[in-house]
Amino acid sequence: MWNVVERWVHRYFADEEAVLLSLLIVAALVVIVTMGTLLAPFLAALVFAFLLQSAVSLLKSWHFPHLLAVTIVFSCFMGFFFITMVFLFPIVIEQSSNLIQEVPGMIKRWQETILLLPEKYPNLISEARLAELVVYIQGETAQYAEAVLTFSVSKFPNVIVIMVYLVLVPLLIFFMLKDRDYLMGALADLLPQRRPVMNQVWREMNVQITNYVRGKATEVIAVGVTTYIWFSLLGVNYAALLAILVGLSVVIPYIGAAVVTIPVLLAGFFQWGWSGEFFWLVTAYTVIQTIDGNVLVPLLFSEAVNLHPVAIILAVLIFGGIWGIWGVFFAIPLATLVKALYNAWPRSVPEVLVSE
Secondary structure, eight states, X not given: OHHHHHHHHHHHHSSHHHHHHHHHHHHHHHHHHHHTXXXXXXXXXXXXXXXXXXXXXXXXXXXXXXXXXXXXXHHHHHHHHHHIIIIIHHHHHHXXXXXXXXXXXXXXXXXXXXXXXXXXXXXXXXXXXXXXXXXXXXXXXXXXXXXXXXXXXHTTTHHHHHHHHHHXXXXXXXXXXXXXXXXXXXXXXXXXXXXXXXXXXXXXXXXXXXXXXXXXXXXXXXHHHHHHHHHHHHTOXXXXXXXXXXXXXXXXXXXXXXXXXXXXXXXXXXXXXXXXXXHHHHHHHHHHHHHIIIIIHHHHHTTTOOOOXXXXXXXXXXXXXXXXXXXXXXXXXXXXXXXXXXXXXXXXXXXXXXXX
16 A cells, blocks of 8 residues: 555656745645635736736737737726726626615515415425415515625725725736736745746746636626617617626536526516516527527637546536635636646656566
8 A cells, every 4th residue: 555655656746846835835725725805906906907918018019018008908998997996897787786675576576476385286396385484485585684784884894995995906907917927936936947847837837827827818898788788779678687687607517507597587577577578688688698609709718728528617616615706716727727727737657567
């Protein structure tokens, strides 16, 4: 038994770089688990810096000075962010408020529909059983409403934290773009001079993550805007709110689309019932999801991520459980990192094979 373990350790950890890389991975996991919330502004800035770096590189290829290129790209980013906050955010807040106000009416309509079931299907459900079910649901609804209210009140101090992030994240983005070469050089100085495995992993991950983040941002915007246009044309209530949910759902492959389908269908059902408008909504939503999965995703990620769907779902479950919402967002890049590490990891050839 010990011989098997010894041979395995010798095969995968004989190289000193493999040992160092293992220690770095363990240290990174400890930092993520214990300080993930504190690092949220840094990680958000890092994602945006990845998105904007290609624009900076494009301007520099047109012979723009580095600082001028960074200033132009950063100014455009802040302008877009300001326009979004001024025009889109109030619409989302208004629609969210209207939705909360209409929830009691939706529940009442749902109860009226449920109470008709014993008349239509007397063999399936009795009035007594239905009354028990309604009382139970009313109790659960009251508990959820109290929980939502308590959550909102308890999270009020976080408004100050959000305001700090609105200042801190743009500053981090600017300095990450401005001093990118210096920061990368300082990080490289902390590592060994001879690091072929780390260099191989870095080259692969630099291309993979940059393409993934850029492609995912494009997908979110394309799906969100398309959903808003179609839902607005169909006259769907809360079109902007639902479009944001559908757009953000693509961040979590497979699972996000399945989860966001529920509020979309509920919003259409409570607005129109079993009518032609509801089925038009279902058709439009199905077409959007089909085009996203079969046209947009292959077009944007054909060379970015090559992971099996099972690996993607496992990555979402594992990293989401470890790191919460950030783990869900970074699940695919982290899974890609694991794959790159596995492919580049130094392996010693067993002595039996060498002797043969």
